[in-house]
Amino acid sequence: VKRIRYVIFDEVHCLGGEIGAEVWEHLLVMIRCPFLALSATISNPEHLTEWLQSVKRYWQLAESTIEENPGSSTTAKKCTRKQKLQKTKKSYSVRLVLHGERYNDLEKYVCSLKDNDFVIDHYHPCAALTVSHIEKYGIPSDIAFSPRESIHLYDMMAKVWEEWPRLQELDPEEFTSFKNKIVITKADAKNYEQELKKELINWIILGQREKVHQLLESLKPHPVDCSENEKRIRF
Structure with a gap:
């Protein structure tokens, strides 16, 4: 010791x-x-x-x-x-260091059972939100997207609102932090994520609550349910 x-x-x-x-x-x-x-x-x-x-x-x-x-x-x-x-000089101090981001990106999935086989569906973080929650509290700070999830969110936003004013501006091919770059850094991806979050809140401010609702619903996975007996056997 x-x-x-x-x-x-x-x-x-x-x-x-x-x-x-x-x-x-x-x-x-x-x-x-x-x-x-x-x-x-x-x-x-x-x-x-x-x-x-x-x-x-x-x-x-x-x-x-x-x-x-x-x-x-x-x-x-x-x-x-x-x-x-x-004896060497001792320190009795305790220092708390908080890091707001993970080094690696974690994605969530939902597992269900279909035809005696396991089905894995991706669970987008925004699928856990509701329009009312965003309206009252904004988007929680601990909800983070992987780069793939940010692109997925943009694609669904473009699909839900075809006349979206910032459609071109937030296109990944045209986004300021990405354009003309050989290497896209994690900081660039995080910047894009923050812009999408702000824009999602802005949709509600612009009176597009129904479109936000459609967007959140479209991001939800659709796992296949099974009987309680099957769940006990398989899981």
């Missing part, structure tokens, strides 16, 4: 799971070296940070108390002196 200099905890959201959570908690409390805790799905990073800070404050107080009161025996003093010589 003394040889461990750095630890990386991946999937730290398991701390809130039903199985093994106490192991995670024990490790995070007892770890004495610098560590990195990673998670792509934790819902309350600020709360976790506060808890880790309280743990660090405890260790800072405990270790300062031990240093101030090392014991009266000669052996204890020698050990303490040796530890002080070997």
Whole structure:
């Protein structure tokens, strides 16, 4: 254990799971070296940070108390002196680093059963939205598109509203961030995604609620349903 200099905890959201959570908690409390805790799905990073800070404050107080009161025996003093010589500067700070985007794009799919075979349908993120939700709250910040999903959204927008004023402007072949580029970066794709989201909201502002409804419905997958008995057998 003394040889461990750095630890990386991946999937730290398991701390809130039903199985093994106490192991995670024990490790995070007892770890004495610098560590990195990673998670792509934790819902309350600020709360976790506060808890880790309280743990660090405890260790800072405990270790300062031990240093101030090392014991009266000669052996204890020698050990303490040796530890002080070997001791490196410790940090008790905990820093939260938030990254708003995934490095890789994740797409969602719906699995259903048809004619004794599995059918996989793509689930576009916009399929989870309603016109009322967009109207009241906008598009949630945690809804992200892959580049393919952005193109799919544009295609469906063009199909639903053939006289769409920005049809040409937001055409992937004509979009400012894409045009005349040999390499389209992830930042370019994200910029295109944001423009489509703003335009979708703008449709509602322009009074095109029905077209937005048609668009969202067209993006929904149509999985094949089966009996509960078949679901239990197959899934």
